[in-house]
Amino acid sequence: QVQLVESGGGVVQPGRSLRLSCAASGFTFSNYGVHLVRQAPGKGLEWVAVIWYDGSELHYADSVKGRFTISKDNSKSTVYVQMDSLRGEDTAVYYCARDRGSGSRFLDFWGQGTLVTVSS
Amino acid sequence: EIVLTQSPATLSLSPGERATLSCRASQSVSSYLVWYQQKPGQAPRLLIHDASTRATGIPARFSGSGSGTDFTLTISSLEPEDFAIYYCQQRGSWPSSFGQGTKLEIK
Numbered sequence: 001q002v003q004l005v006e007s008g009g010g011v012v013q014p015g016r017s018l019r020l021s022c023a024a025s026g027f028t029f030s031n032y033g034v035h036l037v038r039q040a041p042g043k044g045l046e047w048v049a050v051i052w053y054d055g056s057e058l059h060y061a062d063s064v065k066g067r068f069t070i071s072k073d074n075s076k077s078t079v080y081v082q083m084d085s086l087r088g089e090d091t092a093v094y095y096c097a098r099d100r101g102s103g104s105r106f107l108d109f110w111g112q113g114t115l116v117t118v119s120s
Numbered sequence: 121e122i123v124l125t126q127s128p129a130t131l132s133l134s135p136g137e138r139a140t141l142s143c144r145a146s147q148s149v150s151s152y153l154v155w156y157q158q159k160p161g162q163a164p165r166l167l168i169h170d171a172s173t174r175a176t177g178i179p180a181r182f183s184g185s186g187s188g189t190d191f192t193l194t195i196s197s198l199e200p201e202d203f204a205i206y207y208c209q210q211r212g213s214w215p216s217s218f219g220q221g222t223k224l225e226i227k
Contacts (some may be wrong), residue, residue, distance in 0.1 A: 035216075037164075045156075045207050045218040059214040062121065067139065095163055106154045106211060108175065110163035 002026040002109040003075055004034075007097050009114030020114060022079040027073025029077040030054070035082055036070060038092035039113075046092070051079060052103035063089075080105035087117045122146050122210050124219035132227040139195040141206055143221045148188045149212030155184055155193045158221075159204045167206075168193065200226075 008020040036048040048058045049070045069082040093115050097107035123146040125189045151171040156164040166175040168184035203226050208219040
C-alpha cells in the first residue's frame with residue numbers, strides 16, 4: 001500500500017535550519033511528483049512546494065521561496081526539504097503528499113506529518 | 121497568486137441533511153479544483169479532483185460541480201462521519217493554493 005512517512009521535525013531556534021525527509025513506499029516513486037503542505041496549529045492548510053517526478057521542475061510558495069529547497073532522490077524513494085532561515089511563522093505540521101501525476105495534478109496520498117516548532 | 125475563498129466558514133447541519141459548500145477563486149482555474157476532507161488529528165483525504173470526479177472509494181453522496189471561478193461541494197445526505205473540515209485547492213497555476221476551509225459541524 002502507498003505510504004509516505006515524514007521525519008526530521010523538532011524544535012529549532014529562529015534563524016536556524018532543519019531538514020525534513022519524506023520516505024515513500026508501495027509505489028514506483030520515480031513516476032510521481034511530491035508536494036509539501038503545512039498546517040500551523042489550529043489553522044488551515046498551506047501549500048508550500050512541489051517537485052516533479054524527475055526533479056526537473058520545482059515550485060514554491062512565496063512565503064518560503066529562497067529559504068526552502070525541495071529535492072528528490074529516486075534511488076532512495078525519498079524527498080528532502082532543506083529549511084533555512086526559519087521563522088516563527090514556519091511553525092506547523094508539515095505533510096508530504098504524492099501527486100497523482102508528474103507534479104501538476106492532485107494530492108492523492110498523504111503522510112501523517114511531522115511537527116516543526118520554531119522558537120527560542 | 122490565486123486566492124480561494126470558501127463559504128460559509130462554519131456550517132451547522134444535522135445527519136441526513138444536505139450540505140452545500142462553496143469555493144470561489146480570484147481568477148479562473150478552469151476545472152483544476154480539488155476538494156479534501158480533514159478530521160481532527162488526521163491528514164487530509166482526497167475527495168474530488170478536477171472539480172467533479174470522485175476519488176477512489178469516495179461515496180456517491182459526495183459530488184462536486186463548477187468551473188472557472190465558482191465551485192460547489194455537495195453532500196447529499198450527511199452521515200455522522202462526514203462532520204469534518206473541508207478544503208478546496210487549485211492547481212490551475214503556480215503557486216498552488218488552498219481555501220481557508222469550511223467546518224461542517226453537527227447541529
